[in-house]
Amino acid sequence: MTPFAIAGVQMHVSALHSNVEGMRHRLEVLMARFPWTQMVLFSELAPFGPLDRFAQPFPNDALQQFRDDARRFGIWLIPGSMFERAEDGRVYNTSVVINPDGDIVAKYSKMFPFRPYEAGIAAGTEFCVFDVPEVGRFGLSICYDIWFPETTRQLTSAGVEVLLHPVLTGTTDRDAELAIARATAAQFQCYVIDVNGLGAGGVGRSLVVDPAATVLHQSAGQEDMFPIEVDLDQVRRQRETGIKGLGQVLKSFRDREAEFSVYDRSSGADAYLKTLGPLETPRQGSTRGLHMSDPRTALNHTERPDIPPHNLSVFQGKTGSD
Missing domain, CATH: 3.60.110.10 (Carbon-nitrogen hydrolase)
Known part of the structure; x- marks a missing residue:
């Protein structure tokens, strides 16, 4: 012992x-x-x-x-x-x-x-x-x-x-x-x-x-x-x-x-991680990561002010893209 x-x-x-x-x-x-x-x-x-x-x-x-x-x-x-x-x-x-x-x-x-x-x-x-x-x-x-x-x-x-x-x-x-x-x-x-x-x-x-x-x-x-x-x-x-x-x-x-290729940053095995949004504090009413059936609510314009409201529908059904 x-x-x-x-x-x-x-x-x-x-x-x-x-x-x-x-x-x-x-x-x-x-x-x-x-x-x-x-x-x-x-x-x-x-x-x-x-x-x-x-x-x-x-x-x-x-x-x-x-x-x-x-x-x-x-x-x-x-x-x-x-x-x-x-x-x-x-x-x-x-x-x-x-x-x-x-x-x-x-x-x-x-x-x-x-x-x-x-x-x-x-x-x-x-x-x-x-x-x-x-x-x-x-x-x-x-x-x-x-x-x-x-x-x-x-x-x-x-x-x-x-x-x-x-x-x-x-x-x-x-x-x-x-x-x-x-x-x-x-x-x-x-x-x-x-x-x-x-x-x-x-x-x-x-x-x-x-x-x-x-x-x-x-x-x-x-x-x-x-x-x-x-x-x-x-x-x-x-x-x-x-x-x-x-x-x-x-x-x-x-x-x-x-072998775990995810630890090789150049391998591409972590491609999914790159689709996730920035590391930041959530905002009130955030819809990040949610699948929204209505394209008008698929992405809150206040979260991505760089995208005009009429283009938000292209993000319908995508998760983690904001």
Whole structure:
């Protein structure tokens, strides 16, 4: 058995002032109550909230305080993420991994900002994989990243056994996200530690899933600290023998005969995707993507002012063309 104790902290997050001291206070309480905790994960954008006007340069004072806390408690610490203002002016959604010596050993910027709603946030391009000595290999993704299985595929193909997943989901798609978290654990035979915030930080309902897609812990809608001891040997066993002795998913992917031409942008396999409209926020009364039987309503002229009303009938029966 290779046990390792990971605690998620689901806490109230304010949008208009710093939450750093609140995080440090909860960390103090957590370690007093559960001193056997070895790693702590906070939710996405917990330190300074969801508004990018509070973007910070890296390094910054808050990171130094978190480094001090990691060293003081002898823990691995992932203090959620924060908006990072880079030297070139671009803003990223960035997380760091701090080891028990207080060193930042990894840094990760969210690959899939929640566009179009997070317009203006730059996308990261580097994956985050790090090892906890004598324990196992961990990977980090942030919120919307998990909706794209390619991100977890890359991480687990590099040997990641535990996916750390800070989120900020305060919207009605939380049920879908929870389903994706469970599916991710089963598809990639890994633990998923999914930590959401409260208030401006989300609707809670944080989740811990094991590599057989069994829910080990499900938070509700109030503050919660949940240390869970995971067993990395369970990951290794199931990757060799299958989930409950059944599907050996990673090995089946490794031994595949098919190649996926959709990932070659020049192959033309993604031609359908090019027929979809622009990535933008829906407008009131939008009919995008709907099949309309009446050519006069097949396309709302306010959505495509470049097309005269008398030409709208040519779009009848087409989906995604606006």
